[in-house]
Amino acid sequence: xxxxxxxxxxxxxxxxxxxxxxxxxxxxxxxxxxxxxxxxxxxxxxxxxxxxxxxxxxxxxxxxxxxxxxxxxxxxxxxxxxxxxxxxxxxxxxxxxxxxxxxxxxxxxxxxxxxxxxxxxxxxxxxxxxxxxxxxxxxxxxxxxxxxxxxxxxxxxxxxxxxxxxxxxxxxxxxxxxxxxxxxxxxxxxxxxxxxxxxxxxxxxxxxxxxxxxxxxxxxxxxxxxxxxxxxxxxxxxxxxxxxxxxxxxxxxxxxxxxxxxxxxxxxxxxxxxxxxxxxxxxxxxxxxxxxxxxxxxxxxxxxxxxxxxxxxxxxxxxxxxxxxxxxxxxxxxxxxx
Amino acid sequence: xxxxxxxxxxxxxxxxxxxxxxxxxxxxxxxxxxxxxxxxxxxxxxxxxxxxxxxxxxxxxxxxxxxxxxxxxxxxxxxxxxxxxxxxxxxxxxxxxxxxxxxxxxxxxxxxxxxxxxxxxxxxxxxxxxxxxxxxxxxxxxxxxxxxxxxxxxxxxxxxxxxxxxxxxxxxxxxxxxxxxxxxxxxxxxxxxxxxxxxxxxxxxxxxxxxxxxxxxxxxxxxxxxxxxxxxxxxxxxxxxxxxxxxxxxxxxxxxxxxxxxxxxxxxxxxxxxxxxxxxxxxxxxxxxxxxxxxxxxxxxxxxxxxxxxxxxxxxxxxxxxxxxxxxxxxxxxxxxxxxxxxxxxxxxxxxxxxxxxxxxxxxx
Numbered sequence: 001x002x003x004x005x006x007x008x009x010x011x012x013x014x015x016x017x018x019x020x021x022x023x024x025x026x027x028x029x030x031x032x033x034x035x036x037x038x039x040x041x042x043x044x045x046x047x048x049x050x051x052x053x054x055x056x057x058x059x060x061x062x063x064x065x066x067x068x069x070x071x072x073x074x075x076x077x078x079x080x081x082x083x084x085x086x087x088x089x090x091x092x093x094x095x096x097x098x099x100x101x102x103x104x105x106x107x108x109x110x111x112x113x114x115x116x117x118x119x120x121x122x123x124x125x126x127x128x129x130x131x132x133x134x135x136x137x138x139x140x141x142x143x144x145x146x147x148x149x150x151x152x153x154x155x156x157x158x159x160x161x162x163x164x165x166x167x168x169x170x171x172x173x174x175x176x177x178x179x180x181x182x183x184x185x186x187x188x189x190x191x192x193x194x195x196x197x198x199x200x201x202x203x204x205x206x207x208x209x210x211x212x213x214x215x216x217x218x219x220x221x222x223x224x225x226x227x228x229x230x231x232x233x234x235x236x237x238x239x240x241x242x243x244x245x246x247x248x249x250x251x252x253x254x255x256x257x258x259x260x261x262x263x264x265x266x267x268x269x270x271x272x273x274x275x276x277x278x279x280x281x282x283x284x285x286x287x288x289x290x291x292x293x294x295x296x297x298x299x300x301x302x303x304x305x306x307x308x309x310x311x312x313x314x315x316x317x318x319x320x321x322x323x324x325x326x327x328x329x330x331x332x333x334x335x336x337x338x
Numbered sequence: 339x340x341x342x343x344x345x346x347x348x349x350x351x352x353x354x355x356x357x358x359x360x361x362x363x364x365x366x367x368x369x370x371x372x373x374x375x376x377x378x379x380x381x382x383x384x385x386x387x388x389x390x391x392x393x394x395x396x397x398x399x400x401x402x403x404x405x406x407x408x409x410x411x412x413x414x415x416x417x418x419x420x421x422x423x424x425x426x427x428x429x430x431x432x433x434x435x436x437x438x439x440x441x442x443x444x445x446x447x448x449x450x451x452x453x454x455x456x457x458x459x460x461x462x463x464x465x466x467x468x469x470x471x472x473x474x475x476x477x478x479x480x481x482x483x484x485x486x487x488x489x490x491x492x493x494x495x496x497x498x499x500x501x502x503x504x505x506x507x508x509x510x511x512x513x514x515x516x517x518x519x520x521x522x523x524x525x526x527x528x529x530x531x532x533x534x535x536x537x538x539x540x541x542x543x544x545x546x547x548x549x550x551x552x553x554x555x556x557x558x559x560x561x562x563x564x565x566x567x568x569x570x571x572x573x574x575x576x577x578x579x580x581x582x583x584x585x586x587x588x589x590x591x592x593x594x595x596x597x598x599x600x601x602x603x604x605x606x607x608x609x610x611x612x613x614x615x616x617x618x619x620x621x622x623x624x625x626x627x628x629x630x631x632x633x634x635x636x637x638x639x640x641x642x643x644x645x646x647x648x649x650x651x652x653x654x655x656x657x658x659x660x661x662x663x664x665x666x667x668x669x670x671x672x673x674x675x676x677x678x679x680x681x682x683x684x685x686x687x688x689x690x691x692x693x694x695x696x697x698x699x700x701x702x703x
Contacts (some may be wrong), residue, residue, distance in 0.1 A: 042456060051451045051455075055447075099371025101371035102371055154493075157372040243467070244469045247443050247467065250444065253440070291452070294436075300410055300437065
């Protein structure tokens with residue numbers, strides 16, 4: 001884990017001399033947490049925290065593959081639509097009398113297919129992922145409406161629904177948070193401790209160079225899109241159970257929350273830089289901040305302005321730091337051009 | 339470039355494997371499992387209230403209640419909530435409005451949980467989705483928080499009472515009464531509805547037809563039910579079509595806010611202005627100009643101020659133990675007088691409110 005930061009250095013020397021953004025976000029998170037406990041008596045109790053964490057479930061899950069995608073310079077904007085399609089499909093099949101245990105694998109396969117379509121369009125046709133997934137965002141949401149229309153399906157089996165609304169026995173930790181922790185550990189290991197992870201950073205930093213270094217760029221991207229589709233479909237099932245309502249419009253706009261968390265966590269939108277720890281801090285920061293603002297009856301508009309500003313600062317600060325870094329480097333005679 | 343193609347060939351195989359695994363899992367689970375028929379309602383049992391009501395209990399002071407509309411900045415619900423908040427002043431309660439900026443099914447849920455943490459005495463909700471809000475509302479009720487739904491109901495087991503703006507039967511019947519008044523009880527008329535399968539519209543039309551069977555409407559004849567699909571342009575064209583097809587047409591009832599505005603717009607710019615009666619269900623802001631230019635004399639909807647007022651009093655009565663939400667209990671609602679709790683905890687505001695030149699400027703929604 002020597003390269004635990006996972007940052008490909010080379011875009012500017014002496015990065016270590018600056019405080020990294022993911023550390024800043026984590027510090028902010030700690031500040032918001034303790035500040036919140038101080039400000040609001042209702043904030044720090046386990047009920048509230050356990051609910052606030054549970055509420056982040058789907059965003060947190062989808063943020064994992066999204067981090068990997070953004071690190072390698074890609075983005076998947078269709079995730080919330082895949083979630084909606086998965087939800088609609090779950091509802092439709094449930095209405096049709098299918099067993100829930102059968103519905104789950106079928107819906108997951110559909111998620112894989114959605115991801116595969118994204119991945120193939122990006123890798124085979126060489127289209128930019130932003131354009132492709134803006135298209136499939138619309139396409140998959142449209143399909144969700146074809147499947148279920150404006151109907152809402154409810155009354156899913158209680159034993160599964162409970163898994164999404166209750167805590168691991170004896171702890172204040174919701175089941176989906178426990179699952180998230182598990183998957184986050186796996187993702188962190190992949191990103192920061194394996195060759196695949198190094199390959200992702202390399203692709204994000206310099207795709208051509210990565211390709212010539214023997215990295216199977218297209219294959220890796222394709223797999224990431226498929227994983228993204230799979231996780232989004234899974235999140236769709238969790239979402240449906242948690243709210244007890246399958247609808248085609250479930251999760252509208254959720255992709256923006258996910259990308260906001262990834263960016264806030266310090267992952268460079270151009271690829272090549274970022275840490276999973278930063279993203280997790282980002283997800284938690286947005287969630288807890290929103291919860292705190294709501295507890296204090298801060299108007300929805302202000303909540304939106306606060307998160308917006310935070311996001312802009314998070315993208316801007318590392319850039320500014322980069323400019324400062326470059327200027328300093330230029331002043332040194334030995335500095336090689338980046 | 340050749341290396342690339344070798345890389346390309348491998349990918350599909352791994353997906354084939356995934357797909358195969360998926361299909362196998364499907365096959366394994368296809369026989370047996372939890373289906374809709376075997377699963378016995380996942381909604382969970384409602385917190386059946388066993389408490390008994392004390393109609394003479396005084397209204398408690400300092401009750402904390404929160405209105406949670408479908409979406410903040412919805413002009414209609416803002417009006418309702420404001421009325422409810424000012425009603426709370428009458429019984430010395432503390433009321434507020436909070437809510438999401440989007441009307442998605444789930445966005446209300448985090449607000450419900452926050453209100454639970456804030457230990458409100460009552461939550462008043464206009465639900466975006468009858469089931470998505472159910473779990474958290476039931477949790478709230480388990481902690482002794484009273485839940486009132488208004489405007490748009492939740493599943494019945496998730497709230498104590500539902501404040502219904504108007505019963506379907508009353509809407510249907512009073513629309514016919516109003517039209518009869520405006521047409522002097524005779525002549526041909528048509529209904530301009532929304533879509534052919536809109537449940538609420540069809541229920542209203544059914545009661546209109548029931549009402550028409552009464553002898554006092556013997557000289558009135560319903561010649562056609564047209565559908566404008568809640569589309570302004572289509573409703574406009576349907577109006578035009580009706581007037582061409584039925585030269586003796588004397589009136590149009592449009593029990594839809596889109597339909598009535600489109601019909602009024604057509605009539606106001608045509609030779610039929612002042613000759614053909616247009617009425618139905620509309621909002622004051624949409625209809626103001628047509629009321630002022632004389633195209634429409636009267637139309638109906640409910641009074642959002644009264645709706646909020648009633649909901650506010652219902653919450654206070656629940657918190658104070660005056661009512662529990664059981665059928666037959668009587669709710670004392672300040673200046674509105676008394677309302678009886680109906681089946682399924684439904685409390686009806688009353689017959690629709692009639693808007694005309696004299697009162698339309700008091701409303702902004």
